[in-house]
Amino acid sequence: MLDANGHPLKLGISACLLGAEVRYNGGHKESRLCSQVLAEHFEFVAVCPEMAIGLGTPREAIRLVGEPDAPRAVGSRHPELDHSEKLYNFGQRMAAELDDLCGYIFMQKSPSCGLERVKVYQANGYPVEGGGRGLYASAFCRARPDLPVEEDGRLNDPVLRENFLTRVFAYAEWQRLLANGLSRRAITDFHARYKYQLMANNPLQYKALGQLLGNLGQHDPAELGPRYFSQLMAALARCATRGTHSNVLQHLCGYLKNALSPAEKQELNHLIEQYRNGIVPLVVPLTLLKHHFRHHPDHYIARQAYLQPHPENLSLRNAI
Incomplete structure (x- = not known):
């Protein structure tokens, strides 16, 4: 980026x-x-x-x-x-x-x-x-x-390194948004893009941020935007766990429920459980999940920062 x-x-x-x-x-x-x-x-x-x-x-x-x-x-x-x-x-x-x-x-x-x-x-x-x-x-x-x-x-520490760089790229993306002009639509689109990343890092704060934006139409974006972003960065500072990552992976699987065969679903769920139990790194179930989304595209999921919050060649998820 x-x-x-x-x-x-x-x-x-x-x-x-x-x-x-x-x-x-x-x-x-x-x-x-x-x-x-x-x-x-x-x-x-x-x-x-x-x-x-x-x-x-x-x-x-x-x-x-x-x-x-x-x-x-x-x-x-x-x-x-x-x-x-x-x-x-x-x-x-x-x-x-x-x-x-x-x-x-x-x-x-x-x-x-x-x-x-x-x-x-x-x-x-x-x-x-x-x-x-x-x-x-x-x-x-x-x-x-x-x-x-x-x-x-x-x-x-691989977890802390991945967390820091996820925040760096989120911060950079917000700066690009500011450069293009802060609007209600831009804020809601940004929040939608970071939905699953927030769910992985801080599920409770994800809900709180959603409530904050619930009244966005009644507020000036120039006033609410910085407040939203401060809370977002605080939420992302909390490291995701194998449990919260696994929960997000299962949520993403839901978008493929009508596209995958029973055998494909079983394989995906098996890898998620292996990840949850510390047997394989996050990149393993995530790679298979991305593979399925390439064959069965979903516009909403394609926009999610969670799937690639930092450049792939940094290999940050190979060790967590």
Whole structure:
């Protein structure tokens, strides 16, 4: 998928994850998943907030101190060196400037870029349980709450990786919709397209979103659209399970009930049960289902994002 201007989708990323030697010790934390696999599909916008605010390399490491919800970023050897305001302000600035991103991959455990469980030290010298969020990441995410974000380490989990990239492409599709003009018809068509993806990720929120759009005719699309999309992105952030995927697969089978032979139905149901029980990956029953829909097309199902929420050559469903 390309963006509204016909360019590859852009992802923000912590520069060290692409191999840039910008860390405090002059090193990097290259993620081959990012630099070699995802780089073939996305245009990365690399940012190192610590370098950007004037901290050279190598440099004194910084760490978070104080309250977990509002920590300060100070020098690890010289705590009087407080970089908090610069990091936070830079995060706000980048959130405004990088308005064409469709997602962001942050460096885990970083006092500037970590999304969660970053060590926050107390006066007694020990980190508080649960940790906090890096200051740059905190400011960026607060300004762009709907943007799909993830940490590099979590992307090694196939389920989390597939979930993140599903959200990235949904976000990009919504941006294309906005570029073409937000209308009641566009919103309802978008929701219809994401029906089964929502059912897989968050069945309850799918119903809530349907109720929200039930009164769409009484609301200005420019007011309701952003509210709908925020709730959609929150719903998609919840990972689908084998159970919810299996439920969606069975729903899709219903559209083929008059087209398949008893033997074909039995084979399809058998593969869905094998998937539900963890014997085969999602791609197995899904491939057979797509095969049947190619022979027995259904206009409504052909529009469903669930069947292909991300490029097939990413092979994201081969491991879940």
